[in-house]
Amino acid sequence: MRKSIVTSACLMVLVGGAAHAADDQTACEIKLSQAEAFVDHKIEQKLLSEGDIENINMLLDEADALCTEGKDTEAAKTLANVRKMVATAKKPSQQGQ
Numbered sequence: 001m002r003k004s005i006v007t008s009a010c011l012m013v014l015v016g017g018a019a020h021a022a023d024d025q026t027a028c029e030i031k032l033s034q035a036e037a038f039v040d041h042k043i044e045q046k047l048l049s050e051g052d053i054e055n056i057n058m059l060l061d062e063a064d065a066l067c068t069e070g071k072d073t074e075a076a077k078t079l080a081n082v083r084k085m086v087a088t089a090k091k092p093s094q095q096g097q
Contacts, residue, residue, distance in 0.1 A: 027072070028066075028067035028072045028075050028076075029067055031075070031076065031079055032060070032063055032064055032067055032075065032079065035060065035063070035079045035082050035083065036060060038083065038086065039053075039056055039057075039060065039082065039086060042086050042089075046091070046092065047089065047091055048086065048089050048092070049089070049090070049091075049092040050092075052085065052086075052089045055085065056082055056085055056086065059078055059079075059081055059082045059085070060082060062078050063075045063078040063079050063082070066078060
């Protein structure tokens with residue numbers, strides 16, 4: 001009886017830890033999805049140059065890889081850089097001014 005209780009408790013701890021990790025990954029993926037939607041909106045409004053789009057897409061790919069690896073903090077920093085780049089980007093018609 002004692003052995004089954006201990007086994008059950010161990011299983012609960014293991015499953016609970018896996019569920020927590022899945023929640024973290026989901027949060028990272030949600031942030032990534034929101035950032036991608038934000039960038040897509042700016043692209044549709046033609047507010048980004050081709051060079052900006054290329055650099056931003058590379059950062060989004062990097063953030064995606066970091067989320068997949070479970071490196072949420074690093075992914076969040078990369079996504080903050082994406083938002084900063086989008087916010088400071090000049091319209092293509094303003095390039096070189």
